[in-house]
Amino acid sequence: MLNLLLRRLLIAIPTLFIVSVIVFLMQKLMPGDPALIFAGEERDPAVLALLREQYHLNDPLWVQYGYWISDVLHGNLGHSLRTEVPVTTLIAQKLPVTLQLSAAAMVLAILIGIPAGIFAATRKGTGTDYVVNAFGLAGMSIPNFWLGIILILVVAVHLKWLPSGGFVSITEDPVRFLKLIIMPAFVLSTPIAAYLMRHTRSAMIEALRSDYIRTARAKGLRRPAVVLRHGFRNALMPVVTMVTLLFGELMAGAVLTEQIFTIPGFGKLMVDGVFTRDYAVVQGVVLCTAIAFILLNLLADMLYILINPKLRKG
Template structure:
């Protein structure tokens, strides 16, 4: 197990280096000049050139990359041109917000998706099965932005039950913090719950038809023990990968939802940075998101081995 983890860590180093090059080069393909965006359209050529020199934008691209990656290796992601703050500080202030939203959405998605998938598999071709599939299809098909707007209209404007937008830190008021993120987490979690439900149902159907489940039933074990201890444990392996990847997508892809609900998280930070051509912020956020994916992939491998002892050898 330790050898496998060490092997994965060695594979992640070149992966992150290649990703850093791609992130750096793709950022430079964005239209517009960051110096002009910072100085303003009516700024003089002297001021624009001064900004380019200040942030190293006048240097060749290879030198700019090595300067940036050298700082990254020392824990310095650069400084935001627009906000004049270290990128690491901006990420540290925004990441907990998106992390809280992602955790709430993932807990909802796993709670609903796993339960619905198991019930649909155990009660195959019943009303429960058809209902769960309709729910999954609706969750996958309905666009996040439309669902978010409809929820604001119903629960905020009409019923006045939940705040329409904004964010409250859990350290200030845990109850208000939960309520401020409840609708966004439902919007994000509904689609993932549908995907998890479909995968759980498929994996459970395959597990329930396996030889070890028939053997467990032949021994006289009750159906609840057969489903939970034997079938579900083996069916969890593909769900672990799916859950890790979906959680990573929540951290990096909640852009529309954060914009709709005016949540100051990762998504809003990167949208503002792209709009302002703030290279350092975009590079830092995308690199951190890639690093999160790498860590989640490693945790998924560990989860495999914990769920299925046969993989530990």
């Protein structure tokens, strides 16, 4: 088990290096000259030359990357061009907002997707199975931004059941948090619940075909015990790893959802940074998102090893 984890960590190191190069080059591909943005409206030639010298903009790309990655390794992601606030401070402020939204969406996705997958698997080939699969296909096909706009129009504007947007931390006001988070969490969870439903259904169908399930039925065990205690426990491995990996997709998918519901989170920070050409913010957000994906992949590997006895023995 330890050797397998070490191999995964060794693979993660060059992956992080490649990601850092891509993130750095992405900033260089963005239109506009950073020195012109730094200089403001006057754009004095002497000031421009000083800024290009200060930020190493006249150096070759590999030299600029060396300076940048050195700062990153020391925890310095630069300062926002608009607010002059350190990017690490902005990320520390916005990331908890997105994590709360993603956690709420994942809870909804698990509560909807896994029971629906089990329900469909136990009724394979019936009309119920087709209906559940149709809802799952719809969940994967409907764009998040469209569903969010429709919910705002129907639930917030016409029915006035919930507020149309905003955010309050769960630690400040739990009731207000639930009112504000339920719509964006539902929008964000819809495709994830559909993926979980399909994977749970496939894993359950495979598990219910196994010999130990037939043995359990032959012993006269009740259907819920056969399905949940024997079938679902053995189908749980791919589902758990899928949940871990999909959490990273939730954080990435929060970009549009936060923009629609005006949630001041990680995704909205990146969108605002792109629109205002705030290069340091965009770099910092993309780099942190990529690192989160890699760490979630490592966590998925660890969970799979802990759940699967064969891998632990190997």
